[in-house]
Amino acid sequence: MASRSCANFLDLASGNLLDIPQTPRALPRVMTVPGIISDLDGYVSNDGDSDVTSTGCRERKIIVANMLPLHAKRDIDDSKWCFILDEDSLLLQLRDGFSSETEVFYVGSLKVDVNANEQEEIAEKLLEDFNCVPTFLPQDIQRKFYLGFCKQQLWPLFHYMLPMCPENGERFDRMLWQAYVSANKIFADKVMEVINPEDDFVWVHDYHLMVLPTFLRKHYNRVKLGFFLHSPFPSSEIYRTLPVRDDILRGLLNCDLIGFHTFDYARHFLSCCSRMLGLDYESKRGHIGLDYFGRTVYIKILPVGVHMGQLESVLNLPSTSAKIKEIQEQFEGKNLILGIDDMDIFKGISLKLLAVEHLLQQHPNLQGKVVLVQIVNPARGSGKDVEEAKKETYLTAKRINEVYGSPHYQPVILIDRHVPRYEKSAYYSVAECCIVNAVRDGMNLVPYKYIVCRQGTPYMNEAMVAKSDSPRTSMLVVSEFIGCSPSLSGAIRVNPWDINAVADALSVAITICDSEKQLRHEKHYKYVSTHDIAYWARSFIQDLERACQEHYSKRCWGIGWGLGFRIVSLSPSFRRLSIDHIVSAYRRTNRRAIFLDYDGTIVPEASIVKSPSPEVISVLKTLSSDPKSTVFIVSGRGRSSLSEWLAPCEMLGIAAEHGYFIRWSKTSEWEISSIGADLDWKNIVEPVMRQYTEATDGSCMEIKDSALVWHHQDADPDFGSCQAKELLVHLENVLSNEPAVVTRGQHIVEVKPQGVSKGLVAQKVLLKMVNSGKPPDFVMCIGDDRSDEDMFESILSTAHSPSLPAAPEIFACTVGRKPSKAKYYLDDTADVIKMLQGLATASCSKPRFLSQIQVSFESAV
DSSP states (O other): OOOOGGGGHHHHHTTOSSOOOOOOOSSOOTTEEEOOOOOGGGOOOOOTTOOEEEOSOOOEEEEEEEEOSEEEEEOTTTOOEEEEEOTTOHHHHGGGGSOTTOEEEEEEEOSSOOOHHHHHHHHHHHHHHHOEEEOOOOHHHHIIIIIIIIIIIIHHHHTTOOOSSTTSSOOOOHHHHHHHHHHHHHHHHHHHHHOOTTTOEEEEESGGGSSHHHHHHHHOTTOEEEEEOOSOOOOHHHHTTSTTHHHHHHHHHTSSEEEESSHHHHHHHHHHHHHHHOOOEEEETTEEEEEETTEEEEEEEOOOOOOHHHHHHHHTSHHHHHHHHHHHHHTTTSEEEEEEEESSTTSOHHHHHHHHHHHHHHOGGGTTTEEEEEEEEOOSSOSHHHHHHHHHHHHHHHHHHHHHOBTTBOSEEEEOSOOOHHHHHHHHHHOSEEEEOOSSBSOOOHHHHHHHHHHOOHHHHHHTTOOTTSOOOOOEEEETTBTTGGGOTTSEEEOTTOHHHHHHHHHHHHHSOHHHHHHHHHHHHHHHHHSOHHHHHHHHHHHHHHHTTTGGGSEEEEEOSGGGOEEEEEOTTOEEOOHHHHHHHHHTOSSEEEEEOSBTTTBOTTOSOOSOOHHHHHHHHHHHHSTTEEEEEEOSSOHHHHHHHTTTOTTOEEEEGGGTEEESSTTSOOEEOSTTOOOTTHHHHHHHHHHHHHHSTTOEEEEOSSOEEEEOTTSOHHHHHHHHHHHHHHHHHHTTTSSEEEEEETTEEEEEETTOOHHHHHHHHHHHHHHTTOOOSEEEEEEOSHHHHHHHHHHHHHHTSTTSSSOOEEEEEEESSSOOSOSEEESSHHHHHHHHHHHHHHHHOOOHHHHHHHHHHHHHO
16 A cells, blocks of 8 residues: 555646645545435535445544654564554544544554555555554655654744744745645545545644645545644734745635634634635634635634543552652652753743742752752754754753752753653652743643642552542643643743743742642642543534534535635525526516626726726616616615716616615606614714724725715724724614614624615515516626625515515526525626626617517507
């Protein structure tokens, strides 16, 4: 089962990111039978290889990560590979959150290089013995992908480090990016070898695989796909410096559920989606959702937990108890402070040492009594920055020990070697305080492990001859820049860059009374023990199942090229409006009602010039001049600009300011709605809007005869959106007893008379046609905004009322493929104009003898 995806690297380098031949399947899909999926409403699925149906197989989860949860080594005697499960792997531990019937598959790389001639045999063995599918990345791609793009570009950027100069990180290298994409493609191919797309859930982990969802979604439009980011997600100011920022965002948005450890990380991601892709989000029944081309992409905020059973089992080992006794004897009479960190520039080890130095300097009475044991885990990356961090750590520790140490006392003890689990657990159990001083970290479970170990177990207490009912205590000093900080409300939170503050926190931690330590510990242990790894996995999967519930209730199809690929997901009855179809209906009908929105429908929303083009004027003039057609422009714009722009169209009806003003033709008078006659509320709204305009750079206020509108399209996206939400709430409160309604549209907040809407315009026109003895047999309505949804709903209800002798042919059409009450869509204003020109041509091209026959027939009737 050797991977053949490495051959695609040359295609990738040439830019054909997604048009790469799929890896041939060496593994059959399990528990499936041949079949054809029939979609709703006669729609044929575009799911690529989705040509199988489920037979009710076991529930399966496919976990995809950079590394498999395996240890590998060669046997000394026969040189064969031996594999064992990595019990410390989070990927392995999360299975506790699944039901016992769940079958879990893993897709990822091995931590060792395997010769090409051994790969197929090993792949079969790993699949059979461990349900693991190895990716076997070619060495060149592996190096550029992991050590290059992941560790030298993504990882520093996500930890807020910009390559301002060559000495401060690696500059963006497109060859490394291409290796990253190629590696993600290989991972996706391996997932496709084992996936049963109609039943399986795929859970992708961490920043190494952020474009993998695009490859899977392209092949299986309805794949059930979740993603969890285990690192920080930076603020938009940092993230948007990445040249491939949009590709990565779109990759994540091809998931159904995206998980983050903290609200801050989720907020930064949402801000990037807003600023770079123009997407807005809203809370839906407590869940944050992004509307992305008809699909709702849900956001999950859930910090990961620890495996309680594993920690407690280690505490019960005799070797752990023996080590605890040894440490207690070694540090008898000392206050032991513990730090356990990876050796990298973001863990703040040197800052921690400087804080200890300041503590000893400011509190001479603690000299000889305080010891920091710093366990240094091996670095996960390599490079000049790691070597410099290591060098600085050793020099600082040496200086502190020389100044404040003695032959029998070292204030700083560095343990820079492999430390087994039992030894770490022993240090956790003995330490009076644990400090995590990272300047930026995704989650960091060291504080959680410390809490569990300080709680101990009955067996450990018995082995240590300790009273089981004795109070448990612990103290935590944690950086405010790590993911676990928000969930540890009893910890002393510090800014790791403030050396004095960290030193003061350590002083408080070791001198605070035992009763306070006990209360803090009990609070932390209650949280950690109930929010363990099983809780985390179970909660994520439950939300993923919820996010995928509507997969087969909608039509979906793929659009876009390369890494810009995404899925449009809409109602089964939603379809593109065929010009031939509507022209045919237009020709055979005699009493037509046509309602057209203005901005975004017949004039592009992004156009600087808001007046209609000559071709728009021409087509409107032709349509409105047809005696069988009643044509209305229904807009939120003021009547003065609309009447000026549309002056050449003498028979065109205009409904301005959402129908507050209506004119049936150029020669008729403006009718003013009697519903909103009282406009005194404008005196309340105007000063409030002016206040928000002055406070929000880039915003402006539009004063209409019947309404006031606050625009924020030119303001900062985040600030403008925030101000709009606040303005909406503010105005709703002050207008609670006024005959006005506050609505929020695309980059606007509008206040208009209560009861005035575009829907009432359509209803009024249709009822007038009915009352005049000319009930419509053709109704068309086109719009692009939320306010146009009122028109769609109105024509559907009015046209099916009992007052009509027969139901007319209805064409409710929205502009753009998006969720709507309309049955049809057109892509943009150009499509709308093209369709209207087709109707106008039909109005002009009717044969003369046919017109005479129709006139005679109507006279006879």
